[in-house]
Amino acid sequence: MDESNSVEERNNDEASKRIRKRKSIVSTGIEERNSVEERNNVAPSKRIRKRKPIVVSTDIEERNSVEEKNNEPLGFFAPFRHLVKMGFRLRLLENESLAVVHVPGPSDDAFDVNGNCHVWSIAKIITAAVHFAHNYPLDSSDRFFLDYGMLSDELLTFMASSSFDFEKSLYNPLVSKWPLKINVQLGYIGKSSTNFVSNIVEPSSGEILVRNVIQLVAIDKETRKPTPFPSWWKEKHGDKAVRKEPLIVQKLSKPDDAHTYTFRVSWSETDMYNHVNWASYVVYSINALHHGIKEGVLRGINKEVVKNGVQRMQMAYFGECVEGDQLTVYFWEVEDQPRTVYFDIERDGTSVFQNTLTFHQ
Structure with a gap:
């Protein structure tokens, strides 16, 4: 037991x-x-x-509290005030001849199926940075970079031409694009035209990813015709120009055997003036290019070439279009110009835009 x-x-x-x-x-x-x-x-x-959070030091005077800045009308800057809330920041260097705009970087829908950033998205980022630099009031006396706000009170400016050089590193997924820094400088002042030089810079390395020149024409608000810049503006800021010459884009001669792509302008492709946004013409060009690739009508451009990304883009504007306009894109290649396609967009038989795209090797 x-x-x-x-x-x-x-x-x-x-x-x-x-x-x-x-x-x-x-x-x-x-x-x-x-x-x-x-x-x-x-x-x-x-x-x-x-x-x-990345806090950008600034030489711009703080004029009001955050609450007042959010609620007060900002005059000409009002259409761009959302950029402040998106994280755009501005500082001026080199005796206020250089505007440095810090931007968040491209959004997720800015990339194509190959992982490359759309060139029109880059164009829009630069345009936003230039608008921000020109129209953001610097202090309580409403000073502007290069007095552009005052200039805008007297006349309008419209884009006549533009050129872009895209470095291959722009398409490298290992190169960060969040955030970006965009340097904006006066390039040239002529009688009734001017241009601005902008570089997109990767902040941590200082590497330039994109170089851009935008040529603008002064337009009289009443007559809607070219008008000279005021003498005070040229005298005050002429010595700050870094380019010293206008951007001249030669007009293309369309061949008889050019390929075509036809469409109608949608409302979403227009801007605050109800005209086709300048970057939309770039979209039209690239849509026509891919149409040509799909149809097999291009000899030197195919999907593999496109994967390498655009190396250079040159554009010229001759007219304006609005919602509902029917446009035809003519596009062609030249035998001794490898990886290059030319475009001419017409409305009712009249050229309104031309573009040249060259892809990286």
Whole structure:
């Protein structure tokens, strides 16, 4: 009897030990899972807290409180005030001859199926940065970079031509594009035309990813015809010009055997003036290009060439279009110009835009 009790007690003790051990193991597993969950939940938040927001130092005077800035009318800047909330920041260097605009970078829909950033998205980023630099009031006296706000009170400016040079690193997924820095400078002042030079810079390395020149023409608000720039503006800022010459884009001669792509302008392709946005013409060109690739009418351009990304783009504007206009894109290649396509967009038989695209090798 004693022996049987002793055996039972030993068995019970061993069973209890096994149960306690299993409980210990289960408990440890739960603690480990909890620990992992806590690390998954807590560690990222710690890392986020360690990544302090990028605060751009500025030479611009603070004129009002944040609340007042959010609520007050900003005059001519009003159409672009959303850029402030998006994170655009401005500072002036080199005796206010250089505007440095810090921008968040391209959005996720700015990339194509090959992972390359659309050139029209880059064009829009530069345009936004230039508008921001020109129209953001610097202080309570409503000073503007290069007095462009004052200039805009007297006349309008419209784009006549533009050129872009895209470095191959722009298409390298290992090169960060968030955020970006865009340097804007006066390039040239003529009688009734001017241009601005903009470079997109990767902030951490200082590498230039895109070089751009925009040629603008001064337009009289009443007659809607070219008009000279005021003499005070040329005298005050002429010595800040870094290019010293206009951007001249030669007009293309369309061949008789050019390929065609026809469409109608949609409302979403227009701007705040209800005209076709200048970047939309770039979209039309590239849509026509891919139409040509699909139809197999191009000899030197195919999907593999397009994957390399655009190296150079030159554009010239001759007219304006509005919603509902039917446009025809004529496009062609030249035998001794590899990886290059030429475009001429017409409305009712009249050229309104021309473009040349050259792709990286």
